[in-house]
Amino acid sequence: MIALIQRVRRAEVRVADSGGERVTGAIGQGLLALVCAERGDTEASADKLLAKLLGYRVFSDTAGKMNLGVQNIDGNGASGGLLLVSQFTLAADTNSGLRPSFTPAAPPEEGRRLFDYFVAAAREKHPIVETGEFGAEMQVSLVNDGPVTFWLQVRN
Secondary structure, three states, rough: OEEEEEEEEEEEEEEEEEOOEEEEEEEEEEEEEEEEEOOOOOHHHHHHHHHHHHOOOOOOOOOOOEEEOOOOOOOOOOOEEEEEEEEEHOOOOOOOOOEEEEEEEOHHHHHHHHHHHHHHHHHHHHOEEEEEOOOOOOOEEEEEEEEEEEEEOOOO
16 A cells, blocks of 8 residues: 655645535644555555554654654644545556556555545544545645655555
């Protein structure tokens, strides 16, 4: 599984529907994670990626060093938000030609199942979890803090 994470001051996801646009998820300070399941990924892959995501130290401590994870964002036990957005294009094979191939991505049903599993597991371990909408055309707005962006990937 893959997660492209960005440290944000705030972020939100909007989805268009018949009544206009609606916000499906929004956070203040925290992490925006674009998440992709690849072929062969399992719940164990999702668990491993989630542990890495929650523990990844990308927030500054009082000395200005990146020593804090999203679960301890201010050094005093306060958690930041986690906005999880499915994005199968992260699995694109861009090695040949000018059009990406998405064969490395999990099939849609499997991708949805693993993304839903990932979100449910995140909600059990973290107090502030918001999401986009799987398979929808989404508009993601964010204020990147830093900017700080990392690619996390786990393999079976």
